[in-house]
Amino acid sequence: MADPGRPADPDGRLADGDPAGGRLVGGGLAGLGVSQGRAAGPMIRMASPPALPSPRQVANxxxxxxxxxxxxxxxxxxxxxxxxxxxxxxxxxxxxxxxxxxxxxxxxxxxxxxxxxxxxxxxxxxxxxxxxxxxxxxxxxxxxxxxxxxxxxxxxxxxxxxGLPMPGIPAPGHPYILVAEDLSPADTAGLGTDVVALVTEKGGPTSHTAILARGRGLPAVVACAGITALADGTVISVDGKTGQVGVGLTDEAVAQVRRSDREERERLANSSGPGRTADGHPVKLLLNIGSAADLRPGAEGVGLFRTEFLFLDRKREPSFEEQVAAYAEVFARAGTVVVRTLDAGTDKPLPFLDLPPEPNPALGIRGLRVDRVLPAVLDTQLDAIAEAARATGADAWVMAPMVTTPAEAAGFARRARDRGLTRVGAMVEVPAAALLADRLLAEVDFLSIGTNDLSQYTFAADRQHPGLADLLDPWQPALLKLIAACADAGRAAGKPVGVCGEAAGDPRLAPVLVGLGVTSLSMAAVCVPSVREELSQHTLEECRELAALAR
Missing domain, CATH: 1.10.274.10 (PtsI, HPr-binding domain)
Structure with a gap:
């Protein structure tokens, strides 16, 4: 039976103690593992930012x-x-x-x-x-x-x-584990090949550090309290699956960790084929992408095409022609593609939207709600998606973010189908949508559960708050119950229900999600082999047993 005091873990691999991270584990520390893999070696802390000099008189x-x-x-x-x-x-x-x-x-x-x-x-x-x-x-x-x-x-x-060097990543000239209070997106995106793992004192499972580390295939642990108190050069090990950080390793232990990681990566490199449980139950394994540059072989299509990245650095809305070209580039290479329409608003500000400030943007005009004030933006995007699908002959599905009510789902479905888009869905990111999943499925053809936002709204916990990372852990039973409710509704309606949040890429959680009734998992490309292999080790009945334990 799952421990009610912390996130469930049917494998029994989580350490006892403070679920927020920083707990001692066999002479080490532990936080939240957010990017799988293991590494060992000397740690180096991120350099401090430049100090401001004393103010001086302005003469010119x-x-x-x-x-x-x-x-x-x-x-x-x-x-x-x-x-x-x-x-x-x-x-x-x-x-x-x-x-x-x-x-x-x-x-x-x-x-x-x-x-x-x-x-x-x-x-x-x-x-x-x-x-x-x-x-x-x-x-x-x-x-x-x-x-x-x-x-x-x-x-x-x-x-x-x-006139000082830009703050950035240390370059000692040898492999090392980077340790920091937190990492900025610029730092994480600019990591060199000598960085073999990341450990941060702050951050959560949906932080930039977590997302980019997964994309790079780097083992990473976040919310690991006390890690920056260790001295530079301390030999540590990092397990990005369990979140455990070993401290003061011997040469023999370092060699064992590296050997184990190398063997695991070699084994996964030979993994191929569609997602299946041990007894042959199909589970589609799909990719989360922002553009054609993120496409990789080995998956069964794209489960989340985040189109907002086309809009991010624009002071004017991308034209119809620009959008058609961007979507067609993905469609021509990816087979089945699930396109999420623009997920933006005052919580993800885009200059061309020119939306007024709000007292609480996370609860305001965002996602599909932008359509309430700027319907032309969605019209243009749906037109472009439909034209790109016609031009390439692709199997293009489309879904709206932040759907809350059946009426919103129906309105979006009607506008998409009027343009010839026949596979229309809704994202489940707020509890209201999960609780009425059966009614949403009466209006749309599929559901896709965004566990990042669904966690945030279910637990009233800011996704970026370093002290609340445990509430955003996808093993939380309340979140799993909402996922199960969606899957049950999908099974009753005979329609697919997938997960496209960061939880989908966790190989330990994948059997639980399948046991709850989820039909597809969409993730970063680096996660696909390990999720495929983990599913292949469990029958569908075993997945259901794990799901019952986790709930």
Whole structure:
């Protein structure tokens, strides 16, 4: 029977203690494992940001203003260069979005105003970034996450202004495990090949660190309290599956960890074929992508095409023709593709939307709700998806984010079908949708459960709050019960219900989700082999037994 005091774990692999992380495990520490794999070696802590010098008298305001502008341009150019070298995918898109923030005219104007008020360039930059950070942090939700990104951008701008190297990843010239209080998207996206694993003191299962580490195939543990107290050079091991961090390993133990990881990766490299349980029950294994650059062989299609990345760095809405080209590039290469329409709003601000600020953006105009104020955006996107599908002959499915009521599902389905899109679905990201899953399925052809947001709204826990990471653990029984309710409704209606949140890529959780009745799992490409192999070790009845234990 599952322990009611912490997330369920039918395999019994979680350590006893504080579910928020940092608990001692056999002489080590533990947090939340967010990217599978094992590694061992010396740890090196992230360098501290540059210190501000003492304020100085401003003798030439024009020179200080020019220094502000030059620093912001330097940061923007550096991020854009990193983005171009990232080769597409999540890393490139995140870096481009950060470059857009650094290039924000309002930020520059605030810094210039601070110079006019008598501050020197470094302190003017610090004041402007701090003001913007406080504004975003007060709004909560996704904007609070952007506030943390502003800290990193501020440190980079101040360093550029002072003529210091940009803060970044250590380069000791040998393999090491990177340890940090937290990692910015720019840092995580720019990791070198000498970084073999990541451990952070803060963060959660849906943080940028977790998402990008999975994309790189790096073992990663977040929410590991006490990790930064260890001295540089301490030999540690990292298990990205269980979240355990061993401390003070012998040479023999290091060799064993590395050997075990190498053997596991070699075994998974030979994995192929469709998803199946040990007794042949089919489970589609699909990819989460942001563009054609994220496509990889080995999956059975795309379960989540996040189209908002096409819109992120734009001050004007992408044209119909641009959208058709982007969608067709994916459709032509991926077979079946489930397209999520624009998931944006005041919690994920896009300049061209020009939506007014809200007191609580996570509970405001976002996802499908943008259609309430800007219906033309969805009309153009549906037209483009339909045209790209016709041009390529692809099996294109389309689904709306943040669907809350059956009426919203019906309205979206009607507009999509009017354009010839025959497979129309709804994302389940709020408890109201899960509780009325049967009524949603009376209007649409499938459901896709976004466990990241569904966790946030079920537990009233900000996805980025470092102290609440345990509430966002996908093993939480309340979340599993909502997933089961959706799967039960799908089974009764004879319609598919998939999971496309980060939980889908957890090989330990995959049998539980299948046992609950989920018909497909969509994940980062690096997760597909291990999920495939784990499912192949359990019969459907065993999956159901694990699901009963977890609930």
């Amino acid at each position: 305001s024009a020179a200080e203003t020019a220094a502000v502008v030059k620093a912001l341009e330097s940061v923007t150019a550096d991020l854009r260069q990193r983005g171009s070298l990232a080769g597409g995918g999540d890393a490139a898109e995140i870096l481009d979005a950060l470059a857009m923030i650094a290039d924000d005219p309002m930020l520059r104007e605030d810094a210039e105003a601070a110079v006019r008020d008598g501050l020197d360039a470094p302190h003017a930059l610090d004041a402007a970034f701090t003001h913007h950070r406080e504004t975003l942090a007060a709004l909560g939700g996704y904007l609070a996450e952007r506030a943390a990104d502003l800290d990193d951008l501020k440190h980079r701008a101040v360093a550029a202004c002072l």
